Amino acid sequence: MSAPRNVVLLGSTGSIGASTLDVVERHPDRFRVFALAARRQDDVMLAQCRRVKPAHAVLIDPASAERLAAGVRAAGLPTQVHCGVEALDGFASAPETDCVVAAIVGAAGLGSTLAAAAAGKRILLANKEALVMSGALLMQSVRASGAMLLPVDSEHNAVFQVLPHRASENLAAAGVHRILLTASGGPLRETPLDEFAAVTPERACRHPNWSMGRKISVDSATMMNKGLEVIEACWLFNARPDQVEIVIHPESIVHSMVSYRDGSVLAQLGNPDMRTPIAHALGYPDRIEAGVEPLDLAHVARLRFEPVDFRRFPCPRLAYEAMAAGGTAPAILNAANEIAVEAFLDRRLGFDAIPRLIEATLAALPHRPAHTLSDVLGDDAAARRSARAWIEKQARGQAA
Numbered sequence: 001m002s003a004p005r006n007v008v009l010l011g012s013t014g015s016i017g018a019s020t021l022d023v024v025e026r027h028p029d030r031f032r033v034f035a036l037a038a039r040r041q042d043d044v045m046l047a048q049c050r051r052v053k054p055a056h057a058v059l060i061d062p063a064s065a066e067r068l069a070a071g072v073r074a075a076g077l078p079t080q081v082h083c084g085v086e087a088l089d090g091f092a093s094a095p096e097t098d099c100v101v102a103a104i105v106g107a108a109g110l111g112s113t114l115a116a117a118a119a120g121k122r123i124l125l126a127n128k129e130a131l132v133m134s135g136a137l138l139m140q141s142v143r144a145s146g147a148m149l150l151p152v153d154s155e156h157n158a159v160f161q162v163l164p165h166r167a168s169e170n171l172a173a174a175g176v177h178r179i180l181l182t183a184s185g186g187p188l189r190e191t192p193l194d195e196f197a198a199v200t201p202e203r204a205c206r207h208p209n210w211s212m213g214r215k216i217s218v219d220s221a222t223m224m225n226k227g228l229e230v231i232e233a234c235w236l237f238n239a240r241p242d243q244v245e246i247v248i249h250p251e252s253i254v255h256s257m258v259s260y261r262d263g264s265v266l267a268q269l270g271n272p273d274m275r276t277p278i279a280h281a282l283g284y285p286d287r288i289e290a291g292v293e294p295l296d297l298a299h300v301a302r303l304r305f306e307p308v309d310f311r312r313f314p315c316p317r318l319a320y321e322a323m324a325a326g327g328t329a330p331a332i333l334n335a336a337n338e339i340a341v342e343a344f345l346d347r348r349l350g351f352d353a354i355p356r357l358i359e360a361t362l363a364a365l366p367h368r369p370a371h372t373l374s375d376v377l378g379d380d381a382a383a384r385r386s387a388r389a390w391i392e393k394q395a396r397g398q399a400a
Helices: 015-025 042-052 062-075 085-092 107-118 128-145 154-162 193-198 214-222 224-236 275-283 314-325 329-345 351-364 373-399
Strands: 005-010 031-038 056-059 080-083 099-102 122-125 148-151 176-183 244-248 254-260 265-269
Touching: 005 015, 005 085, 005 107, 015 031, 015 042, 015 099, 015 275, 031 042, 031 085, 042 056, 042 062, 056 062, 056 085, 062 080, 080 085, 085 107, 099 107, 107 122, 107 128, 107 329, 107 373, 122 128, 122 275, 128 148, 128 224, 128 329, 128 373, 148 154, 148 224, 148 275, 154 176, 154 224, 154 254, 154 265, 154 275, 176 224, 193 351, 214 224, 214 329, 214 351, 224 244, 224 314, 224 329, 314 329, 314 351, 329 351, 329 373, 351 373
Parallel strands: 005 031, 005 099, 031 056, 056 080, 099 122, 122 148, 176 244
Antiparallel strands: 176 254, 254 265
């Protein structure tokens, strides 16, 4: 039997991180946690260090890293504690690292994902922004280094499972007609439009099917998560935007589908539990135990599918337009969305203003080719400044 794979888990304190650790702990013969990394939740990471005893732990925030180091010393754990983004990149590309789970939310996870790709690692991608912001750069690096990029998002993992091997090299030659990304519709699918202005963060984060962090929960409520997934799918599967369609499926049982030229539609089904795609990507090409109950179709009984109403959910339309524009437009879209969601969660921006802010930012900033990471980060920063200025202008107008 081969030695266990050394896993570096970037974003260990989030929901994806917790699910990944659950799967990893079920297979001590296959996987060993080499390093855990996150932003600042030192209390959660200390508990994780007690459980899996990684060789290394990284927190980006200095004060949090200091508290973690003190906790590790007091507990007598063997874990070495590190601080900062450079440490993230270092462990993502370290010679000892076999597998990198990229699950740090937002632009903060971009550099470490690119570092893992350049080092030719097996990458389990749960960080949307790596492809949304710098899809061309990431895919170019994956091809040049021979890295293996395995999607962990339930939708993209489902597409990966039902596509023929290497189909993304030429979808038309593989007989693919369209990729169908399913969406639950989130907590506001049936909410009257005239109530959107009064939607609170608590209501927006109350997802009917999935347990997720606050930022991605808001993205689900606006359906920007699906827009970002369209951009991801284009890069992952070498597809045009018009080859990717969003279908609302409230039950979240069919995780995505692929429509073929001969009229066939192949789907991947399962209970809504992120451990399933995580286990698939960790064990690929083997199938391993995930701790998830098998799907009982008789119990589910009914599966519904609906088209997306872009008047109710304008965010996916903006994502389609950004991907079609190309260059740094998706990075601008993503940055504006992050600022908008942050302001909404802080109660400084109304829910219905989120897409208006994103559209205004895209209109205000001309996009350019994304030749380098500097191009991407430059327009990301400019978009954040523009979005914050828009929020301040709105606030002054309301105060007047």
